[in-house]
Amino acid sequence: MSSSQPLRGVVPPVCTPLDAAGDVDTASLARLVDHLVGGGVHGLFALGSSSEVAFLTDRQRAVALETVVEAAAGRVPVLAGVIDMTTPRVVEHARAARALGADGLVATAPFYARTHPREIARHFRTVRDRADLPLYAYDLPVSVHSKLPTALVRELAEDGTLAGLKDSSGDEGSLRRLIVELGGRHGRADGPAPAFSILTGSELTVDAALLAGADGVVPGLGNVDPAGYVRLYDAVRGGDLDSAVKEQERLVELFGLVEAGPDSEMGRNSSAIGAFKHALRLLGVFTHGTTAAPQIQLGDESVAHVEQHLRTAGLLPTR
């Protein structure tokens, strides 16, 4: 992956399987990489939010990234999340990720400490300088509690600090303004604009984002059904919007598997990641559906709910 060839397509955030002791289950993780690459995805995003990066120790992050890079074996590029509170800590993760063979880095704005947009700009510039790998900004207000201003992303795109954006803000209007400012759907691809990949994390509106000019998608649900997202991507690229909408609607229904019972004492994070992991277990990819501490595990009813959604979506045989 070079900066003249921006990343395009389906780039799932790779779930991190854990064994009963809470350690990274490398065999399951290697199977997941094969499941994804076999499904036709165009890249892998290790150590993202759906990878439970916030729950992994530095040692576990290293094991997970190393496993993904080895299993990918150069078939597709591997981005690595370098998620931490501020610049000095992110730089350390960035250097570790580079040493382990990542092709690119994904960093959020600082969190926990409140920072000014000018400080956020310094943050990305410093990480880019110190790590010397293509850097993607990760816009994730639900975790970071600030939204990357469109003007800031544009500035960092135009001066070459950022190779791209992973937009999980859910703010499709701002994303559209950014795309138009960067040249619009056609201008961006054809023109002399700087190479800059826009990847949406909004997995329920991928047809719309691609229509608007996004380059790809980072779908958590893509762990479960990578081929579905690849079909959706190909349909839009091929101009078959009707098929794209139908595929997207099927994936929206499948996404219903993340809904744990209304009275469950779980965070939304735990129920969604737990559902993805149990789905992968039911599909024979993972050995366990375990999520990291302190998350509460899916109960039997929620697991049955996941299984039913897999059957409805045709990913498991209907009984």
Add this chain to the structure above:
Amino acid sequence: MSSSQPLRGVVPPVCTPLDAAGDVDTASLARLVDHLVGGGVHGLFALGSSSEVAFLTDRQRAVALETVVEAAAGRVPVLAGVIDMTTPRVVEHARAARALGADGLVATAPFYARTHPREIARHFRTVRDRADLPLYAYDLPVSVHSKLPTALVRELAEDGTLAGLKDSSGDEGSLRRLIVELGGRHGRADGPAPAFSILTGSELTVDAALLAGADGVVPGLGNVDPAGYVRLYDAVRGGDLDSAVKEQERLVELFGLVEAGPDSEMGRNSSAIGAFKHALRLLGVFTHGTTAAPQIQLGDESVAHVEQHLRTAGLLPTR
């Protein structure tokens, strides 16, 4: 407009022109209605947020609604916003709007007081019962500070309380889930599903929303360029997504007119509404660009910024 014929198309929220004394300028308002209907819009939404409904006294609301209904003269249906804090106050506005000839009502969830979703359901049911007009839910978290839960909207759609939804939440993922749950893009239009209009207020991603199955759009910017939104709508309906994207991108650029200078001491509300109103003045529709108290008025630099955007968009001749 009957409930068996759900509302579709472009339904702009009608700006409310004010004269120098702060009273409703009915002559300008009648010209705006002609400007919009002449632009091909399919309905009008009076007394919405872009109409400065929050700033109008009850008497001013009545004058504005009466003027819109009379000027529309049955050419297109007129929805009326009935925006107030809670049920008893909304019911009063609803009765007034019905008496003035509105074809449908648009109500938000309660605000100022914090309410439970079950109380929000009671709110819409009571307003529907007492006013006896088709009722549209207005999902506007930026003003109301709660998001209408998808399950609640679905429940109120299926039991006939709501004739539709005006979604200005900016949460396109939730909107997509609602559309899929109500039958998907094709199923909703063709099937035995209850008539239920989904109108997006996200004026920068209308192509995407229509692609996904929304029935129409309520664009504040449609005051300035109604014909642009009508072309966009027609392009999607005609299956010409390429033209739709280009039209949307042009409108995204035009939308830049709302950006007041970075050091201006104005709320975002004031700068956006002020920009629309000055644009209408520059287009010869309004006599004044005045916004209601306590909003600060656009300065000369901001007005010049508006004018430049109108020229770039081809709405005023290039000098």
Add this chain to the structure above:
Amino acid sequence: MSSSQPLRGVVPPVCTPLDAAGDVDTASLARLVDHLVGGGVHGLFALGSSSEVAFLTDRQRAVALETVVEAAAGRVPVLAGVIDMTTPRVVEHARAARALGADGLVATAPFYARTHPREIARHFRTVRDRADLPLYAYDLPVSVHSKLPTALVRELAEDGTLAGLKDSSGDEGSLRRLIVELGGRHGRADGPAPAFSILTGSELTVDAALLAGADGVVPGLGNVDPAGYVRLYDAVRGGDLDSAVKEQERLVELFGLVEAGPDSEMGRNSSAIGAFKHALRLLGVFTHGTTAAPQIQLGDESVAHVEQHLRTAGLLPTR
């Protein structure tokens, strides 16, 4: 009440009793005024949040305010809430309140529409000019979704726009800074500083606020136990902090009556106001415990919970 005699002491927000049809129960309301004045309070705040002002129609607001003014009969000053979205609507309420005999007005910053601090300043200045009554700013971020900046309150205090502040922000640090900036606990009372009443709405930390230099308190719970808050106020004024703390702790325990069952489908607003109203019913002051639509009514279990707290606090005889 003149502006040279700033308001001090216990000024409860007066609950608004409703009859079975949802109309204002004026007989109960007059009894409440006697209950409060008999309890020793120093003023009354009609049409506040605890009065369900957001739920009352303009006609009901007038009936409630008129009843409070008549029942107070000049024994204590009556402040009137003029709660609405923006300046023009607030001005109308202000004129109505003046005509009905209010001694002062209480207004929030604009809500629903987003406004800039400079616009908020214009709002208060316009309301003050148009209504010609002492004006109190009501800082209530939980309803209004913006916090009044300390510098703005100070500016409006020093230029005479505001006669006082009702601080329900819960931000005791900012309140302390304001008190210090206005001269500190002693300087404010003794010095040449402008008369400016600081009333806290934080009913669980009144001892602390009075110690810090606040002039009084607007306690919702004061509807139920006005004499308790008067004892607390007198203890601090008399320098008996030990007694003040004990009285405050008793009132904190009593405040537990607002906790509806954990599975109740009510907003927090509904459960708190419902609890106050049922407490007043159990104390023989109100005929009904009804809250306004669309609020869900307290169930039997919650009413029993209220009753038990009244017995524990010694307000009802122990059985």
Add this chain to the structure above:
Amino acid sequence: MSSSQPLRGVVPPVCTPLDAAGDVDTASLARLVDHLVGGGVHGLFALGSSSEVAFLTDRQRAVALETVVEAAAGRVPVLAGVIDMTTPRVVEHARAARALGADGLVATAPFYARTHPREIARHFRTVRDRADLPLYAYDLPVSVHSKLPTALVRELAEDGTLAGLKDSSGDEGSLRRLIVELGGRHGRADGPAPAFSILTGSELTVDAALLAGADGVVPGLGNVDPAGYVRLYDAVRGGDLDSAVKEQERLVELFGLVEAGPDSEMGRNSSAIGAFKHALRLLGVFTHGTTAAPQIQLGDESVAHVEQHLRTAGLLPTR
């Protein structure tokens, strides 16, 4: 420090001086510890938010904690912040802190990932079990974006998981309810209640918190003026509330040093920490006023503003 002797008094969060290269300036840090202990403080909180813990690498955290523990030399207990996103990462910090000689640990709820209160309870229990040191919960919604529910803190206090609470929520009403539920000001100190230290982080309302029954304070400003906070603490303990209020008011004025110029492009975090550090430099304790990347440094005007506040407060000679 044993769990039968709960922590009381003034426990400043110890600022972390950095040299020009951004490394921990251990000589300055040792001087700060002497400055604080010499000022009479009762404990030290290393690696808190005011220590820029979010900006320090693991290696820097170790150097800072080791320096504080050595410099304290057993004169006062040392708490160590173990601030990270989730349980597994916090446990690693906890073990490191124990190995370096910390007397107690301070942990927030998980952040970045959204967690349910039941998961937060598991978080604290797991950290307590794995680290085997007294554990203090750090309630800091401004960084963590969730508020610790009072019922949860009480549960974890009563079952011995928590040795105390550092409350920086600013929610004095909830804190008061907790104090009352745990026995009230007198009951907690005298009764058979479990030993549980309540330390407020609200440095502008310490007199009020101590009056209400808090055991101590963790004031960031205490880095600059430890003796002032000790005088304030002693005044309340000695029953001299008048002197306490005067001392608090002086400290509120001193706190004004954190206000950087209104047009400065800094986060609030950067301006407050930068102001504390430059104050310590001006007082001869620190060699540099540098803050960690990506924070923007205080400009000359802001430094002059800090100096003027030190002179006004009598901490530097008036020129």
